[in-house]
Amino acid sequence: MIQSFFQNIESDYNLPLNDSQKKAVLHNNGPALVLAVPGAGKTTVLISRVAALISLHGVKPSKILSITFSKASALDMQSRFYSTFGAELGASPKFSTIHSFAYFVIREYCRKAGVSYNLIEENGPNGKIQLLRNIYSSINKGFLSEDKLEELVNGIGYVKNMMLSPEEFKSPGIKNFPKIYWEYESAKKENKLLDFDDMLSLCLDILEKNGALLESYRVRYEYVQVDEGQDTSNIQHRIIALLVKPKNNLFIVADDDQSVYGFRGANPKYLLEFKTHYPDASVFNMNRNYRSTPDIVSIANSLIKQNKLRYDKDLVAHSESSHPVGIFKLDTQENQYRHLVDSLVPSEFEDTAVLFRNNISAIPIADILDRKGIPFKLKDSKLTFFNHWLLKDILSFLKLATDQSDTGAFERIYHKMKGYISKKGLNYVAKNMKTEKSVFHVLELFPDLKPFQKESMRKLSLDFSKLQKKRPLEAIEFIESDLEYLKYLNEKSEFLGYGLESNLNLLSYIKSIASRCISILDFVARLDDLKATLSESRDGHGVLLSTIHSSKGLEFKNVFLVDLINGDFPSSSSIDAMKQGVLEPIEEERRLFYVGITRAKQNLNLLCYKYSDGKKLAPSMFLSEIERSLASESEEKLRVYGRIEHVKFGEGTVLDISESSLLVDFDDSGQKQLLKSACLEQNLISIID
Numbered sequence: 022m023i024q025s026f027f028q029n030i031e032s033d034y035n036l037p038l039n040d041s042q043k044k045a046v047l048h049n050n051g052p053a054l055v056l057a058v059p060g061a062g063k064t065t066v067l068i069s070r071v072a073a074l075i076s077l078h079g080v081k082p083s084k085i086l087s088i089t090f091s092k093a094s095a096l097d098m099q100s101r102f103y104s105t106f107g108a109e110l111g112a113s114p115k116f117s118t119i120h121s122f123a124y125f126v127i128r129e130y131c132r133k134a135g136v137s138y139n140l141i142e143e144n145g146p147n148g149k150i151q152l153l154r155n156i157y158s159s160i161n162k163g164f165l166s167e168d169k170l171e172e173l174v175n176g177i178g179y180v181k182n183m184m185l186s187p188e189e190f191k192s193p194g195i196k197n198f199p200k201i202y203w204e205y206e207s208a209k210k211e212n213k214l215l216d217f218d219d220m221l222s223l224c225l226d227i228l229e230k231n232g233a234l235l236e237s238y239r240v241r242y243e244y245v246q247v248d249e250g251q252d253t254s255n256i257q258h259r260i261i262a263l264l265v266k267p268k269n270n271l272f273i274v275a276d277d278d279q280s281v282y283g284f285r286g287a288n289p290k291y292l293l294e295f296k297t298h299y300p301d302a303s304v305f306n307m308n309r310n311y312r313s314t315p316d317i318v319s320i321a322n323s324l325i326k327q328n329k330l331r332y333d334k335d336l337v338a339h340s341e342s343s344h345p346v347g348i349f350k351l352d353t354q355e356n357q358y359r360h361l362v363d364s365l366v367p368s369e370f371e372d373t374a375v376l377f378r379n380n381i382s383a384i385p386i387a388d389i390l391d392r393k394g395i396p397f398k399l400k401d402s403k404l405t406f407f408n409h410w411l412l413k414d415i416l417s418f419l420k421l422a423t424d425q426s427d428t429g430a431f432e433r434i435y436h437k438m439k440g441y442i443s444k445k446g447l448n449y450v451a452k453n454m455k456t457e458k459s460v461f462h463v464l465e466l467f468p469d470l471k472p473f474q475k476e477s478m479r480k481l482s483l484d485f486s487k488l489q490k491k492r493p494l495e496a497i498e499f500i501e502s503d504l505e506y507l508k509y510l511n512e513k514s515e516f517l518g519y520g521l522e523s524n525l526n527l528l529s530y531i532k533s534i535a536s537r538c539i540s541i542l543d544f545v546a547r548l549d550d551l552k553a554t555l556s557e558s559r560d561g562h563g564v565l566l567s568t569i570h571s572s573k574g575l576e577f578k579n580v581f582l583v584d585l586i587n588g589d590f591p592s593s594s595s596i597d598a599m600k601q602g603v604l605e606p607i608e609e610e611r612r613l614f615y616v617g618i619t620r621a622k623q624n625l626n627l628l629c630y631k632y633s634d635g636k637k638l639a640p641s642m643f644l645s646e647i648e649r650s651l652a653s654e655s656e657e658k659l660r661v662y663g664r665i666e667h668v669k670f671g672e673g674t675v676l677d678i679s680e681s682s683l684l685v686d687f688d689d690s691g692q693k694q695l696l697k698s699a700c701l702e703q704n705l706i707s708i709i710d
């Protein structure tokens with residue numbers, strides 16, 4: 022029977038499960054942990070085990086609950102299960118996220134207890150974000166920047182998921198965190214509102230206090246499976262542990278090296294202690310990667326081994342087909358995009374993903390793809406870019422350039438440019454604008470203005486007239502330097518709670534879009550178009566643009582990781598923490614990089630650029646780690662990418678490489694070493710084939 026079961030799987034799936042996969046699939050009762058590397062078939066095993074429980078062990082389909090990390094993977098698993106086993110088993114096992122399970126419990130409880138809760142909206146005037154902004158500014162008397170907002174939201178999530186009190190949580194950037202936390206809680210309580218994390222707290226509370234209800238769920242779901250166990254938080258583990266007691270028919274699949282939600286309270290240490298929680302647990306290991314080429318597996322291995330806080334394990338590649346990993350260090354961000362677009366293969370758009378650390382990286386890429394008519398879909402399109410204060414500042418400068426009587430635009434930026442215009446000056450403008458055509462002309466009449474200040478207003482008016490005639494990119498550069506907006510950013514970034522680097526980063530994305538526009542009006546219209554295109558592209562098709570976080574569990578023939586710049590990925594704060602000896606943040610980012618590279622089946626391309634605004638940038642330290650491990654290998658050939666003018670090669674020999682990719686064969690290992698060190702020295706790319 023077992024043999025025919027696996028034969029059926031082999032014919033349905035068109036793949037034979039290996040011995041360790043089979044052992045895990047056959048696990049019947051009691052707790053089990055499957056620890057596996059990326060692409061080892063964790064999801065395949067979970068789905069096959071549902072089938073095995075039903076057809077080999079006689080479990081009723083409805084008694085099996087599989088908990089996955091995201092709605093998308095719950096749906097994916099469900100459809101994979103039905104397409105493989107559904108018709109035959111006529112089954113209805115449940116695939117759900119932990120949050121939708123929790124919400125289900127809450128709704129059932131509310132119906133019975135005659136109480137009701139509503140989910141708080143994310144945005145909108147009565148939404149969570151606005152509520153947090155109001156509370157923050159009333160307690161801290163200051164402005165809550167986007168960066169701090171993210172830190173506050175993550176902090177609240179962390180406290181709830183780790184089951185801490187807010188007093189125990191040391192928020193580095195949020196002053197009065199506990200006070201804000203409690204005020205937020207009481208505002209929700211007063212209005213019977215729940216946020217995403219409250220669903221878990223309330224669900225746990227309900228199950229702990231309502232024995233009969235808990236028992237009914239234990240009877241309903243006799244077998245519980247958990248996918249992506251490494252990203253399960255303390256409160257989620259508590260809910261699951263309560264649910265599976267006393268039989269403990271719990272089956273968790275996980276990879277501690279893919280834990281990337283520590284900042285939200287994911288607790289992979291729980292896996293390391295699994296045997297303490299469940300002494301009779303079976304533990305299965307799966308180290309064979311079925312997804313990627315040996316080249317990808319090799320760099321993934323060498324990268325993740327730099328982490329110290331992990332289970333030591335080796336990825337073994339199943340595939341034998343070789344394909345070198347491409348590392349491309351382009352001169353500028355624009356060249357990086359050009360290279361990306363030139364590398365996309367139309368017949369493979371659907372099997373291609375462009376992945377990045379920060380959501381915002383998607384914006385200029387979407388702009389270029391859209392202009393080139395390349396179809397794309399955007400996962401998780403957070404459109405905060407379009408509401409960002411920095412973009413609003415730039416647009417206000419441009420508006421004031423096209424209409425010097427625009428007092429709204431002037432009010433936004435009067436103190437962010439040269440000229441030292443005071444609040445009194447602003448009020449004077451508001452009172453005296455009337456028929457004047459320029460705010461600067463009004464300011465020239467401001468009483469008590471010293472002659473040099475009058476001159477400065479005249480100069481500003483001229484500057485804004487010049488600005489109007491410039492192309493958008495030049496205009497933004499003029500705003501940065503001549504109007505001294507960069508100086509303002511330099512002085513205020515700290516105060517605004519936004520690192521200067523992320524501000525400059527954002528500016529570079531704005532400039533990238535501007536560089537493809539011919540006039541200021543065209544630029545403003547393009548931003549509107551892009552916003553509309555992006556919100557529609559979620560349901561689109563074509564090349565996937567996604568953060569690495571959202572690409573978890575997915576696989577593609579071609580993967581491009583872009584914007585691999587030190588300070589961006591990994592972030593400066595993780596690098597700083599590492600320098601202080603705190604390793605967790607950098608290790609979490611390295612795991613994220615690892616998740617990104619292990620999404621690729623065949624072509625993995627790692628892209629960065631070396632200059633921004635003439636300033637030299639450093640490639641991601643993870644890229645350097647990969648290069649070092651490649652350089653230490655001793656193959657026969659050296660693949661060189663990039664533009665090299667002249668490389669001194671041997672005694673007086675000059676090698677001129679102007680193509681973007683060149684494969685060099687060597688008879689003499691001394692020559693190879695020379696070229697390799699010349700390339701590394703010049704920060705060029707050398708990949709061993």
Ligand SMILES: Nc1ncnc2c1ncn2[C@@H]1O[C@H](COP(=O)(O)OP(=O)(O)OP(=O)(O)O)[C@@H](O)[C@H]1O
Pocket residue numbers: 036037038039042057058059060061062063064065066276279311312573574575576619
């Ligand atoms: N025994 C096998 N033989 C051949 N291919 C397999 C085998 N097991 C799994 N695969 C294939 O390997 C790929 C990865 O499988 P799966 O997505 O289940 O891995 P995973 O461990 O969940 O990956 P990750 O954790 O990286 O998301 C899939 O394309 C799957 O069909």
